[in-house]
Amino acid sequence: xxxxxxxxxxxxxxxxxxxxxxxxxxxxxxxxxxxxxxxxxxxxxxxxxxxxxxxxxxxxxxxxxxxxxxxxxxxxxxxxxxxxxxxxxxxxxxxxxxxxxxxxxxxxxxxxxxxxxxxxxxxxxxxxxxxxxxxxxxxxxxxxxxxxxxxxxxx
Numbered sequence: 001x002x003x004x005x006x007x008x009x010x011x012x013x014x015x016x017x018x019x020x021x022x023x024x025x026x027x028x029x030x031x032x033x034x035x036x037x038x039x040x041x042x043x044x045x046x047x048x049x050x051x052x053x054x055x056x057x058x059x060x061x062x063x064x065x066x067x068x069x070x071x072x073x074x075x076x077x078x079x080x081x082x083x084x085x086x087x088x089x090x091x092x093x094x095x096x097x098x099x100x101x102x103x104x105x106x107x108x109x110x111x112x113x114x115x116x117x118x119x120x121x122x123x124x125x126x127x128x129x130x131x132x133x134x135x136x137x138x139x140x141x142x143x144x145x146x147x148x149x150x151x152x153x154x155x
Contacts, residue, residue, distance in 0.1 A: 029052065030053060031050060031052050032050070033049075033051075034049045034090070035048055036048050036090065038067040042067070042068075049090050049094060051094065055152060055153070055154060056090075056091065056094055056153045056155055058087055058091065058151045058152070058153065059150060060148040060149065060150040061148065061150070062079070062142050062143055063081070063082035063083040063146075063147065064086070064143055066089065070143075071143050071144065071145050071146075075116075076108075076110075076113040076116045076120075076146045076147060077119065079145060080116075080117045080120035080121055080147050081120050083145075084098075084121060084124040084149070087124075087151055095155060096153050096154065098124050098125060100154040101131045101152070101153040102154065103131050103133070104121075104132075104149055104151040105135075105149065105150050105151070106121070106133060106148075106149045107135075107136060107148045108137055108147050109138065109139060110146065111135075111136070111137035113146065113147075114135055117135075131151070131152075
């Protein structure tokens with residue numbers, strides 16, 4: 001029941017942040033919602049990240065030019081590079097870094113571009129600190145993007 005109530009609160013909350021919710025039944029749980037000025041300006045229906053205690057859950061990011069609905073031109077490599085820069089920007093603004101990412105989920109509009117995406121993706125992590133990752137094909141990614149990546153990191 002607690003999980004259902006938490007899910008309903010998250011779904012029905014407006015996405016203007018940051019804001020903190022402390023739950024009476026869970027005194028050690030703190031949830032913060034972070035929304036950048038760029039996301040507020042575009043009125044996206046989500047927060048850039050949700051922080052639960054000391055874990056940052058970065059929402060799926062695409063390779064859009066910050067503050068616009070325009071995806072960078074140049075194909076999967078350029079989009080992946082911009083996507084990772086967007087993730088890095090969210091983490092940095094929350095006092096974290098790419099070194100603290102421990103899990104990523106990558107969605108590609110064309111799974112045959114997995115290799116090219118991976119080539120750019122891995123440049124953002126030290127060889128011995130690459131997070132666990134899942135990747136799968138998905139159709140209809142946000143803004144018509146070729147790649148969307150979400151991640152989890154320690155604050």
